[in-house]
Amino acid sequence: MPELPEVETVMRGLRTAIEGHKIVHVTLNRHDLRWPFPANLREEMLNQRVVSFSRRAKYILMRLENKWSVLFHLGMSGRMLIGSVGQNEPPPKHEHVIIESEEGVRIGFVDPRRFGAIDLIRTADEASHPLLTKLGLEPLSSKLDGPVLQEMFATKRHTPIKTALLDQRYIAGLGNIYVCEALFKTRIHPERTASSLTEEEAHLLARNIQDILTTAIASGGSSLRDYVQSDGTRGGYQDLHLVYGREGEACRQCSSTEIQRLIQSGRSTFYCPSCQK
Ligand SMILES: [Zn+2]
Incomplete structure (x- = not known):
């Protein structure tokens, strides 16, 4: 199961790969993982520039130009495959979501056991997301002493x-x-x-x-x-x-x-x- 250090590593990998890029293709191979995807997930990501990434506990937040944040949780078996558009053909098994940028980066969310989650939230309201609101202190915060x-x-x-x-x-x-x-x-x-x-x-x-x-x-x-x-x-x-x-x-x-x-x-x-x- 991905723990905090792995999630931090994945978040940094995504940041390096796609921050500042414009999302031009979003493929949803299913309509749910642990929970149903929001109905507007694809629509809100399309043609948006990725502004920044952040991590809260084991959640990854991808902030978009339109002030929406995409929340990812890797669940028990989730992985982000970072590559180039045109790579990974045929697509790997259990790849449920694919995000491609105008700059040619391809992100695939692979999750065989499907305990992962993807949600959308207004960036301004991130802290009040039901999955984030009850979380305590971030362990790497300077406040922890x-x-x-x-x-x-x-x-x-x-x-x-x-x-x-x-x-x-x-x-x-x-x-x-x-x-x-x-x-x-x-x-x-x-x-x-x-x-x-x-x-x-x-x-x-x-x-x-x-x-x-x-x-x-x-x-x-x-x-x-x-x-x-x-x-x-x-x-x-x-x-x-x-x-x-x-x-x-x-x-x-x-x-x-x-x-x-x-x-x-x-x-x-x-x-x-x-x-x-
Ligand atoms: Zn001992």
Whole structure:
């Protein structure tokens, strides 16, 4: 599933490829993904220049000259194939939406499992879109720091820190992998209550969340070519995981303990019982 760093990478790829371009062809091969496409989707995109791109949590926003924004969510299996007009013939399987620019760039939205989403919203109203309005702090925002984390979780006396960090209403789009990695790096046990963070821990946790995401985005950047070719495979941050997906393997910090897995709110948590207290 594309996590925040992959979504950021895709957004940057789109920005590089098509920002400033004029959209001259829009092909919709279906009328829905997770939800039906807006009836005016094609019409509002056609003959518009792409003004800018932005990311909010795991949503990509493509802003158009006519003050409409196209919202993309990659769902479980979505990918953006960035190429040239005339490339990808015949089109790849599961390519549901194709956008072509006058300048010759072709963007294909491929999503085999169809949990992705595309919607339209007035640019001025982006923040009040139903999918965006309840989202909490952007994890890479400069606003995320120790005092903010401590304040955020001050009343969470019964919620494990792991669960609280995954709650989109507090921090948006962090994702299971990065929560596990950040708790490990900060040496915090995932079952501790969210309100138990000390000032020092909150400070380190905020810093580690941002470091881990920044590193992941940097390595995602090197796999950008995967989004250019239809047969690309993903590389990237997974080689750098210290705990995630490593159940039963030796801890990379203390070497003497095996990484454990537990289930919290239906999600796997990976941690080292020796290093994380
Ligand atoms: Zn350890």
